[in-house]
Amino acid sequence: METKIVLSEREMPTVWYNIRADLPEPLPPLLHPETGKPTRLPPFLFPEALNEQEFSMERYIEIPGEVLDIYRLWRPTPLFRARRLEKALGTPARIYYKYEGASPPGSHKPNTAVAQAYYNKAEGVKRLVTETGAGQWGSALAMACRFFDLECKVYMVRISYEQKPYRRLLMQTWGASVVPSPSEDTKFGRKVLAEDPESLGSLGIAISEAVEDAATHEDTRYSLGSVLNHVLLHQTIVGEEAMLQMKMAGDYPDIVIGCIGGGSNYAGAAFPFVREKLVGGKNTQFIACEATACPSTTRGVYAYDYGDTARTAPIALMYTLGHTFVPPAIHAGGLRYHGMAPLISYLIKRGIMEGRAYHQNAVFEAAVQFAQAEGHVCAPETAHAIRATIDEALKCKQTGESKSIFSPFAQM
Amino acid sequence: METKIVLSEREMPTVWYNIRADLPEPLPPLLHPETGKPTRLPPFLFPEALNEQEFSMERYIEIPGEVLDIYRLWRPTPLFRARRLEKALGTPARIYYKYEGASPPGSHKPNTAVAQAYYNKAEGVKRLVTETGAGQWGSALAMACRFFDLECKVYMVRISYEQKPYRRLLMQTWGASVVPSPSEDTKFGRKVLAEDPESLGSLGIAISEAVEDAATHEDTRYSLGSVLNHVLLHQTIVGEEAMLQMKMAGDYPDIVIGCIGGGSNYAGAAFPFVREKLVGGKNTQFIACEATACPSTTRGVYAYDYGDTARTAPIALMYTLGHTFVPPAIHAGGLRYHGMAPLISYLIKRGIMEGRAYHQNAVFEAAVQFAQAEGHVCAPETAHAIRATIDEALKCKQTGESKSIFSPFAQM
Numbered sequence: 043m044e045t046k047i048v049l050s051e052r053e054m055p056t057v058w059y060n061i062r063a064d065l066p067e068p069l070p071p072l073l074h075p076e077t078g079k080p081t082r083l084p085p086f087l088f089p090e091a092l093n094e095q096e097f098s099m100e101r102y103i104e105i106p107g108e109v110l111d112i113y114r115l116w117r118p119t120p121l122f123r124a125r126r127l128e129k130a131l132g133t134p135a136r137i138y139y140k141y142e143g144a145s146p147p148g149s150h151k152p153n154t155a156v157a158q159a160y161y162n163k164a165e166g167v168k169r170l171v172t173e174t175g176a177g178q179w180g181s182a183l184a185m186a187c188r189f190f191d192l193e194c195k196v197y198m199v200r201i202s203y204e205q206k207p208y209r210r211l212l213m214q215t216w217g218a219s220v221v222p223s224p225s226e227d228t229k230f231g232r233k234v235l236a237e238d239p240e241s242l243g244s245l246g247i248a249i250s251e252a253v254e255d256a257a258t259h260e261d262t263r264y265s266l267g268s269v270l271n272h273v274l275l276h277q278t279i280v281g282e283e284a285m286l287q288m289k290m291a292g293d294y295p296d297i298v299i300g301c302i303g304g305g306s307n308y309a310g311a312a313f314p315f316v317r318e319k320l321v322g323g324k325n326t327q328f329i330a331c332e333a334t335a336c337p338s339t340t341r342g343v344y345a346y347d348y349g350d351t352a353r354t355a356p357i358a359l360m361y362t363l364g365h366t367f368v369p370p371a372i373h374a375g376g377l378r379y380h381g382m383a384p385l386i387s388y389l390i391k392r393g394i395m396e397g398r399a400y401h402q403n404a405v406f407e408a409a410v411q412f413a414q415a416e417g418h419v420c421a422p423e424t425a426h427a428i429r430a431t432i433d434e435a436l437k438c439k440q441t442g443e444s445k446s447i448f449s450p451f452a453q454m
Numbered sequence: 455m456e457t458k459i460v461l462s463e464r465e466m467p468t469v470w471y472n473i474r475a476d477l478p479e480p481l482p483p484l485l486h487p488e489t490g491k492p493t494r495l496p497p498f499l500f501p502e503a504l505n506e507q508e509f510s511m512e513r514y515i516e517i518p519g520e521v522l523d524i525y526r527l528w529r530p531t532p533l534f535r536a537r538r539l540e541k542a543l544g545t546p547a548r549i550y551y552k553y554e555g556a557s558p559p560g561s562h563k564p565n566t567a568v569a570q571a572y573y574n575k576a577e578g579v580k581r582l583v584t585e586t587g588a589g590q591w592g593s594a595l596a597m598a599c600r601f602f603d604l605e606c607k608v609y610m611v612r613i614s615y616e617q618k619p620y621r622r623l624l625m626q627t628w629g630a631s632v633v634p635s636p637s638e639d640t641k642f643g644r645k646v647l648a649e650d651p652e653s654l655g656s657l658g659i660a661i662s663e664a665v666e667d668a669a670t671h672e673d674t675r676y677s678l679g680s681v682l683n684h685v686l687l688h689q690t691i692v693g694e695e696a697m698l699q700m701k702m703a704g705d706y707p708d709i710v711i712g713c714i715g716g717g718s719n720y721a722g723a724a725f726p727f728v729r730e731k732l733v734g735g736k737n738t739q740f741i742a743c744e745a746t747a748c749p750s751t752t753r754g755v756y757a758y759d760y761g762d763t764a765r766t767a768p769i770a771l772m773y774t775l776g777h778t779f780v781p782p783a784i785h786a787g788g789l790r791y792h793g794m795a796p797l798i799s800y801l802i803k804r805g806i807m808e809g810r811a812y813h814q815n816a817v818f819e820a821a822v823q824f825a826q827a828e829g830h831v832c833a834p835e836t837a838h839a840i841r842a843t844i845d846e847a848l849k850c851k852q853t854g855e856s857k858s859i860f861s862p863f864a865q866m
Binding site: 044045046048050051052111112114115116122144145146185188189208212215216217409410413414416417418419 | 456457458460462463464523524526527528534556557558597600601620624627628629821822825826828829830831
């Protein structure tokens with residue numbers, strides 16, 4: 043059998059899957075930060091098309107042709123059977139990983155960045171602003187904006203700005219302007235710096251800066267790389283491709299594993315398989331892996347909270363550590379978010395998924411073991427999912443069960 | 455038509471192409487550094503199988519099954535039609551690039567690293583040592599050694615060691631030990647440091663250190679990432695795949711462009727097409743791109759010279775700037791070699807290929823233009839080939855000719 047299960051461009055899915063259509067009860071609404079009443083996304087931050095997708099109850103949403111054209115620069119991505127890792131572990135488990143490192147910025151993030159740039163461009167927006175942690179999201183949006191001839195500004199969490207200069211260079215190569223956050227460019231950034239000139243920054247602070255920038259510039263909209271429903275929606279192409287590839291492999295996952303920062307990476311891979319659990323009768327286990335340094339689903343509360351530190355965006359019902367929580371400077375910058383996507387939170391709250399937290403030492407051990415077996419060196423975020431994958435595969439070794447495990451994968 | 459032309463694993467070539475079988479006159483021999491007489495590669499540095507390949511006159515050499523198994527972790531690699539770049543340039547040229555960035559270390563280097571590790575392991579070698587410039591070669595060999603359970607030590611040119619800490623980390627992740635060169639670990643390294651404690655290093659110096667290490671350890675052999683015939687041979691899988699893919703695209707290259715440091719990247723992509731010129735009657739143009747900072751083929755001499763600064767390895771007839779030449783610290787670390795592969799030198803000397811030198815400013819401009827059009831951000835070495843590709847495409851725009859241009863591509 044082959045090492046990689048590969049789809050042709052012709053076989054690439056042409057719709058995104060909207061899980062809201064299949065939830066057992068409706069997703070609780072977003073609330074206005076001042077009135078406390080149900081609200082849509084602020085139109086000064088998001089274009090109408092994305093606002094519609096955020097609340098849509100359609101099961102499938104067609105991917106625009108111009109977005110598909112750009113997806114084809116790296117999609118469909120391969121699904122690997124990790125035979126060398128299985129052998130190294132001596133496990134009867136079958137391990138599959140979906141390689142999203144094939145995109146130019148090296149992650150799944152462009153799946154939504156390209157879609158967001160497209161819809162903003164279609165509504166006459168000239169400039170997009172955003173925040174980024176490890177830099178994966180910022181670089182994805184920088185590339186997407188270049189394709190649609192939009193200006194792009196990225197507020198990059200200061201600790202990552204300093205740890206990952208190559209990511210900053212990537213964004214600049216695609217034409218974006220990048221500043222470390224907290225920055226002097228916004229009122230909120232200046233306030234944070236006045237209180238703590240040495241602030242390492244956080245996603246919450248950087249979001250607040252980007253939101254303020256969009257709110258104060260007429261031709262500018264804001265772009266979010268995770269958490270919101272429409273972002274998770276755009277990522278489902280990953281899971282839809284994997285569904286076809288698992289079928290080609292003659293297999294179906296018993297366990298779907300992924301890492302969660304804001305939740306979109308895991309949602310994209312998992313939601314099509316969650317659909318088969320909710321309406322298709324499949325009995326798959328879903329394990330969402332977070333960092334012990336930022337344990338929103340395992341040690342946070344399920345409550346309405348602000349997504350941004352500045353408290354200007356709508357509030358959402360989600361697992362949260364509190365919007366003032368600033369996690370330590372762990373390597374997995376993409377997992378340093380105080381909240382969790384409302385859709386992922388909903389599924390964990392109802393026991394459809396489970397959250398697990400891992401310490402980065404155990405996580406890095408797993409990443410090295412994976413790299414030494416399979417060659418591919420993963421991102422520190424992905425390494426959390428690899429830790430859980432190896433743990434589950436070793437459980438199979440003990441019990442003798444031959445489970446099938448599927449996980450998405452991005453590179454360093 | 456599709457964006458990527460993709461082969462299945464089943465269609466992957468199973469032989470390497472040995473251009474020595476088709477040369478119009480024999481390749482001049484290697485000479486012993488002391489006696490000046492024709493010589494094979496020193497057996498204390500290379501295993502017998504690679505020594506045989508170095509001098510083989512067989513047209514095709516079978517790729518071992520275990521090597522093919524590892525190639526399948528990333529091969530076959532896609533061939534892209536760069537339609538967005540063509541459009542941005544307004545050129546009637548058809549531009550194809552072969553994406554070798556799909557391998558775990560992000561370059562073509564594993565094509566030979568895996569083969570070399572395999573043959574060394576088969577002959578009972580326990581440990582491989584090598585040098586690396588930008589780190590691409592060192593990381594490829596580190597990964598290959600891990601697959602075959604060999605120890606690996608890498609002497610990394612000091613300027614790159616400092617400029618590219620991520621590359622060093624990659625090698626360590628795959629289990630290699632890495633030291634900056636010149637180092638205190640060899641007699642030669644200590645000598646260089648005594649003369650210039652601030653030495654930035656060079657490939658020539660690092661090769662000398664690795665050669666000394668192999669020569670003074672019984673169970674250790676040396677591994678070279680470019681220049682030698684057997685290394686170029688292993689890279690031909692790139693061109694053989696591209697040959698099949700161009701056929702699938704219903705096209706054939708009028709121009710084949712690549713960058714040259716030691717020469718193996720370009721040789722791998724070009725030699726199968728050179729075969730069609732030498733024995734198949736095709737009239738393709740071959741452009742080999744080097745850095746003006748290290749212009750061996752455009753400003754060097756065609757003469758017998760040492761490959762290593764320490765003058766212990768056999769001497770070869772090649773284009774060279776002299777074995778004591780230390781190029782400035784340009785970004786394209788992989789192009790900082792004083793000599794050039796004897797096979798590439800032979801083809802340039804006879805006018806079958808042509809050398810061109812580019813300054814890094816013009817090169818980086820091309821890389822940014824490419825990234826903004828196609829998304830992919832290339833390695834600084836690859837950017838030299840992209841400069842030439844864009845120049846040739848713009849010539850087509852002037853003349854109205856619709857030429858087909860093919861080039862290999864690796865990522866940052």
